[in-house]
Amino acid sequence: MSAKIKAEIKKSIQYWKKHKAIALVSIFPPLLICLLFVGVFQTTGIVDIAVVNNDAASSSAWTEKFLEVMETRTGTIPYFELVLTDEETAEDMFQMHETFAVLHIPEGFGESIEEGDPEQLTIQFTAAHEDISKNVRLGIEARIYDFIKLYELDTNARPGIVVEENLQNDSLSRSSYMMAGILIWTMVFFGLLIGGALGANEKEGGTEAYIKMAANGETASLIGKWVAATIISGVMLIVLTLCYMLFFGLSFPSVMSVVYLLLMFLLLVTTFSLPGVLYGMKAGDFRLVPAPMIILSITLWLVSGALNPLEFSAGAAFFKYLPTASGIRIMSYALFNRGAQFVQESFLNLLAWAAIAFALFFVTIFVKRRKSAQ
Amino acid sequence: MRKIISLMVADLKMWFRQPKLIIMSVAPLLIISIFAGLFLARTEILPVAIVMEDSDPAAIELRDYLLNLKSGSGALWFDAQAVESAAAEEKFESGEVLGLITIPARLSERLDAGEVVGVSITINNINDDVTKNFIQRMQNAVNYFNDGLEASGTVYNIPRVDFIADVSPDLPLIQYICASILGLAMLLSASLAITFSISREFEDGTIKELIMTPKLINIIGGKLLSAVIQALLVTGFILLEEWIVFGYLPQNMLMQLLYFFWGVLFSVGLAALIAAKIKQVLPAGILVMVINIASWWVSGGLAPSEAWTGLLRHIADLWPGTYFYQVYINASLLGGVSSRLMVKDLIITGIFAAAMLAAAHAVFVKEAKEL
Numbered sequence: 242m243s244a245k246i247k248a249e250i251k252k253s254i255q256y257w258k259k260h261k262a263i264a265l266v267s268i269f270p271p272l273l274i275c276l277l278f279v280g281v282f283q284t285t286g287i288v289d290i291a292v293v294n295n296d297a298a299s300s301s302a303w304t305e306k307f308l309e310v311m312e313t314r315t316g317t318i319p320y321f322e323l324v325l326t327d328e329e330t331a332e333d334m335f336q337m338h339e340t341f342a343v344l345h346i347p348e349g350f351g352e353s354i355e356e357g358d359p360e361q362l363t364i365q366f367t368a369a370h371e372d373i374s375k376n377v378r379l380g381i382e383a384r385i386y387d388f389i390k391l392y393e394l395d396t397n398a399r400p401g402i403v404v405e406e407n408l409q410n411d412s413l414s415r416s417s418y419m420m421a422g423i424l425i426w427t428m429v430f431f432g433l434l435i436g437g438a439l440g441a442n443e444k445e446g447g448t449e450a451y452i453k454m455a456a457n458g459e460t461a462s463l464i465g466k467w468v469a470a471t472i473i474s475g476v477m478l479i480v481l482t483l484c485y486m487l488f489f490g491l492s493f494p495s496v497m498s499v500v501y502l503l504l505m506f507l508l509l510v511t512t513f514s515l516p517g518v519l520y521g522m523k524a525g526d527f528r529l530v531p532a533p534m535i536i537l538s539i540t541l542w543l544v545s546g547a548l549n550p551l552e553f554s555a556g557a558a559f560f561k562y563l564p565t566a567s568g569i570r571i572m573s574y575a576l577f578n579r580g581a582q583f584v585q586e587s588f589l590n591l592l593a594w595a596a597i598a599f600a601l602f603f604v605t606i607f608v609k610r611r612k613s614a615q
Numbered sequence: 616m617r618k619i620i621s622l623m624v625a626d627l628k629m630w631f632r633q634p635k636l637i638i639m640s641v642a643p644l645l646i647i648s649i650f651a652g653l654f655l656a657r658t659e660i661l662p663v664a665i666v667m668e669d670s671d672p673a674a675i676e677l678r679d680y681l682l683n684l685k686s687g688s689g690a691l692w693f694d695a696q697a698v699e700s701a702a703a704e705e706k707f708e709s710g711e712v713l714g715l716i717t718i719p720a721r722l723s724e725r726l727d728a729g730e731v732v733g734v735s736i737t738i739n740n741i742n743d744d745v746t747k748n749f750i751q752r753m754q755n756a757v758n759y760f761n762d763g764l765e766a767s768g769t770v771y772n773i774p775r776v777d778f779i780a781d782v783s784p785d786l787p788l789i790q791y792i793c794a795s796i797l798g799l800a801m802l803l804s805a806s807l808a809i810t811f812s813i814s815r816e817f818e819d820g821t822i823k824e825l826i827m828t829p830k831l832i833n834i835i836g837g838k839l840l841s842a843v844i845q846a847l848l849v850t851g852f853i854l855l856e857e858w859i860v861f862g863y864l865p866q867n868m869l870m871q872l873l874y875f876f877w878g879v880l881f882s883v884g885l886a887a888l889i890a891a892k893i894k895q896v897l898p899a900g901i902l903v904m905v906i907n908i909a910s911w912w913v914s915g916g917l918a919p920s921e922a923w924t925g926l927l928r929h930i931a932d933l934w935p936g937t938y939f940y941q942v943y944i945n946a947s948l949l950g951g952v953s954s955r956l957m958v959k960d961l962i963i964t965g966i967f968a969a970a971m972l973a974a975a976h977a978v979f980v981k982e983a984k985e986l
Contacts, residue, residue, distance in 0.1 A: 287924045317747040336953040359774040368780030371788040373922045379751040386754035400726045401761040405733035410740040418742035528897040
């Protein structure tokens with residue numbers, strides 16, 4: 242039996258080496274996903290905004306100070322890229338969807354600040370997208386807050402309240418945070434895809450009948466493919482992790498974080514490569530493997546806190562039991578020291594999923610043997 | 616014309632007989648629609664605990680601001696609960712709330728004395744985006760509080776903003792997602808239909824017989840007509856799903872038909888080119904699917920491309936699909952776009968479509984003759 246399993250592992254690895262196109266197919270989606278998702282969240286912090294300054298003629302120092310604050314790159318995002326222009330051009334930019342918002346500063350704005358009764362500003366914007374509208378609304382409010390704080394509250398020129406932030410952890414950009422999820426998704430995707438590819442190759446190659454005819458052939462083949470899928474996924478993950486480190490700034494802060502990565506790999510790839518192999522055996526055609534595996538893994542990833550922490554999203558009470566959600570929580574802790582309170586529960590959850598995978602294995606073997614006996 | 620219709624009927628019969636192809640056309644759109652709609656389109660409501668050190672009237676006023684602060688579309692900013700200090704700490708430590716707001720004691724008295732009072736917020740900073748949302752929403756509340764503040768008989772004002780949107784209230788994110796997915800449905804279903812139709816002829820070896828017909832235009836016409844009907848069915852199905860599940864219906868339904876034909880003509884050229892080159896149904900279908908979904912993403916599928924900066928903005932500006940989605944999404948949500956924008960985008964997408972159709976025709980004839 243063990244000789245058969247070893248032979249199957251060797252055969253699967255040789256199959257992978259021969260089919261380099263499949264290896265390329267499996268590397269392409271993670272890099273594309275990374276580029277699209279991480280790329281989007283790396284650049285959403287800056288918003289172009291057209292400014293029509295109707296108070297320019299007065300050369301008021303207060304209006305100048307206000308515009309300076311609008312342009313600052315400190316405090317919370319979005320940062321504004323001001324495009325100073327006239328009324329007509331601003332309207333044209335807005336109509337042609339070249340800018341998302343136009344800020345109109347009224348005549349006499351600076352003077353009215355001096356007098357303690359500021360004129361109202363106007364922002365014209367497209368309200369078609371709630372999230373971007375929110376960013377513009379809150380971004381402007383944040384700049385007004387900064388302006389008042391800098392020139393009135395910090396100088397004790399007036400009473401008022403200010404926000405005193407107490408951040409418990411270091412700064413962590415959303416795109417960096419997402420790398421924990423990307424790593425977990427890559428493991429799940431490899432487990433499913435490589436498992437599926439190896440599972441399908443017997444039917445494709447016409448060798449399925451020989452496997453069935455050999456004593457314990459199906460069991461040995463299943464175990465061999467399962468182990469081979471895990472080994473190959475490991476090699477592919479090393480390549481991808483290096484790419485993530487090189488192109489997307491992923492870094493491991495300690496040796497322990499690498500240990501966590503290995504643990505996640507073992508638990509997740511073991512759990513997901515078995516269903517991958519079984520699906521591949523059923524489909525019997527590699528061309529039917531990538532699309533469902535991409536859709537399944539991305540769906541699991543998205544609902545498991547891929548873009549933001551799980552507790553921040555809808556359905557968290559249910560989705561926290563997904564293996565991907567547990568993996569993301571553990572990797573977030575390993576890489577960024579966030580969410581220590583979820584680690585123990587997440588490990589237990591992952592172990593339960595691994596146990597389910599083994600149970601699935603035994604059920605499959607039982608069913609196959611019964612079928613053979615009949 | 617009879618020839619075109621009989622070819623179209625044969626093509627449609629083939630499509631209906633192969634559930635695999637129908638699933639490939641509908642499943643990605645359905646999955647994206649359901650998951651993006653249910654999980655991405657929710658406004659992020661921040662769970663926080665508010666600790667009040669006393670029951671000062673100014674503190675109550677600030678707490679009420681925090682409890683009732685709403686987004687432009689009417690969603691609450693905070694899922695706030697006013698609790699005792701110890702309970703708040705416990706909730707914060709367990710991760711039940713993401714932040715703690717502590718409103719200090721004797722707020723009215725201190726403000727009357729001309730003081731600047733700090734309101735402490737503790738955030739676990741799980742990532743900068745959550746923290747940003749937290750701080751900005753707090754600053755928003757502070758602005759409301761500080762504006763018109765009366766202390767020792769003096770009123771203190773701050774600059775306020777009149778937000779003028781082209782629709783009011785701000786449209787919920789789900790509407791944007793639904794509109795963009797419907798645009799994707801038009802492009803993806805038309806692309807897949809033409810891909811399946813052409814690549815199947817190559818795969819089955821029937822292309823030689825087809826190419827020998829005296830008028831190639833009949834074949835192209837039949838296949839295009841079949842693709843239009845398939846795309847219409849799929850798009851109609853997705854529209855129905857969005858209406859039933861999310862209550863979304865685009866503005867100006869009649870114009871939808873015009874956008875649909877625009878989308879079909881824009882997308883079929885590239886798809887036909889891929890199908891004629893790859894010649895196999897599944898690989899060609901998967902490639903077309905990946906290109907369409909990636910294109911939807913960079914063209915403003917999840918957020919308008921004009922709100923982006925950096926590399927993605929450049930990619931979006933260069934990709935012609937952006938100009939289809941720009942007009943389609945805005946017109947579907949706002950009821951229309953400026954005629955200048957419509958003409959500009961029509962010209963850009965038209966040039967792309969014409970180039971792709973010409974290239975597809977050339978490649979199709981060449982590949983068929985080489986068989």
